[in-house]
Amino acid sequence: MSQDYLLPEVHWLRNAASYIHAHRGRTFVIAFAGDTVREPHFPHLIHDITLLSSLGIQLVLVHGARPQIEAALAQRNLNLRYINGLRVTDDSVLPHIKEAVGAVRIEIEALLSMGLPNSPMAGAKVRVVSGNFITARPLGVREGVDYCHTGEVRKIDAQAIRQCLNHGAIILLSPLGYSPTGEVFNLSADEVATASAIALKADKLIFMSAELWAAELLPRELTPTGAAQILQSSPQLPGELAYYLQNAVRACRAKVQRVHIIHQHLDGALLMELFKRDGIGTLVTATAFEDTRKATIEDIGGILELIAPLEEKSLLVRRPRERLEMEIHCFTIMERDGAIIACAALYPFSAEKIGELACLVVHPDYRQSGRATALLATIEKAAMEQGLHHLCVLTTQTAHWFQERGFTPANLEVLPENKRRLYNYQRNSKVLVKYL
Known part of the structure; x- marks a missing residue:
């Protein structure tokens, strides 16, 4: 096997390393619908979940069972009624709902218990815990409708x-809850x-979405306020997506740091969302995912x-660590999920009222995204706040x-005297200037 073949895998693993460290010991709640359980590649999702557990992530899984419930009722010529978007669970359907939900739970537990030598879970010993962790109450009578065992x-x-999580178990929750009086209630997963x-x-x-439209209809990143605005301005959103957004807003406002909505038809979507900087789904978070700061x-x-990489190609003048430590106060960075994706430096020459823009760099993954222009605007604003009238730049290839x-374009005479003395005639950089 050649080294070139291995390089992409090594590159991915190195990039994922920071997320592996960041996720260890964290608590993730992962919800997937009954439709997801019926997918042919659902075992792959279970394998990925087991991998997360092996990396030290504490996991709570919540499964749905709507299609399984509907199939069980159809076999008995029974229907689950929906009124005002809420399901009615009467005495005739409750036993079959419990049976269908139990069957789904058992299927998931069986997959989590798999450990064949030739499977991705070879050697894994996953302990799954289910139980009466959920106390429920009835919806009661609303607008004259008795929702019976819907809670x-x-x-x-x-x-x-x-x-249980602290002892290394995965928690599996079903969409059923129990009351202090011993009743069972049908819940929304x-x-x-x-x-x-x-x-x-x-x-x-x-939220693992069984629909593809989530990625098409939602931005990649949203604040709770932005999600609420979408809900208000887009009444035609598919019902499932609207529920995800409503719950995302509720969770973020209750201090859950991040809510992810992922369309799970892409095999490995969960891993790509968690271990790639830009993910693959929609992120709702009240904290800044990307920030520009000193x-x-x-x-x-x-x-x-x-x-x-740019220094190695001689596109930038080399900056030793010692020099960078002395000049760090001149730098502004763009940080995305803890990683620096862009930087620029402003060196002021106050006597001449001119500033030098230097080391404007954007990570290759984020070029052509407008970030360089945004960072330039930040530097220009900082220069004006310092009372500078002009901004100059020396460049060999980006004039x-x-x-x-x-x-x-300008000649060397526009540069401050101290900068002119340091000009490298061998590099022959072009000088450009902008009036602020």
Whole structure:
């Protein structure tokens, strides 16, 4: 096997390493519908979930069972009625709902118990815990309709769940809840997942969507406010997607850090969402996923890694770590999920009222995205705040890019005297200047 063949895998693993460290010991609640369980590649999702557990992630799984319930009722010529978008669970259908939900739970437990030598779970010893962790109450009578055994979550026994998680178990929750009087209630799996994530103060709530439209209709990143605005302005959103967004808003506002909506038809979508910087689904979070800020001494390693490839090609002047440490206060960075994806430096020459823009670099994965232009605007604003009138730049290969953004070619005389003395005639960089 050649080294070239191995390089992509090595590159992926190295890039995923920071997420492996960041996710260890975290609590994720993963919800998937009954449609997902019926998919031919559902065992692959179970394998991926087991991999997450082996990496030290504490997992709570919440499964749905709607198609299994509907199939069980159809065999007996029974129908599950929906009124005002809410299902009615009467005495005639409840036994069959419990049977269908139990069958789905057993199927998932069986897959999590698999450990054949030639399977991805070879050697894995996964302990799955289910139980009466959910206390429920009836929906009752609403607008004259008695919803009977359809209920809502009253309480999640977070302490009991946490004890099991701390002992290395995966928690499996079904869309059923129990009352102190011994009754069983039919619940929404999405509500169970959201309530569990809130009660556990989970780091992530993940909805595995069985529909492809989620990626097409939603932005890649949303704040809770942005998600709420979409719900208000787009009444034609498919029902399942609307429920995901409603629960995402509720969870984020209750301090769940991140909610992910992933279309799971792509094999490996869960891993790609969790171990790639840009993921593959929609992220709803109240915390900044990407930020532009002044660099600190802790950012030096990330900046050096970002600019090293351009230094090797002589597109940038080499900056030793010692020099960067002395000049770090001049740098501004763009940080995306903890990784530095762009940087630029502003060196002010206050006496001449001119600033030098230097080391404007964007990671290859984020070029052609407008980030360089946005970072330039940040530097220009900072220069004006410092009372500078002009911004100059020296470049060997990107003169046209700067000219398209208001810079004009100039001769060396426009440079501050200290900068002129350091000019490298061997590099023969072009000088451009912009009036602020």
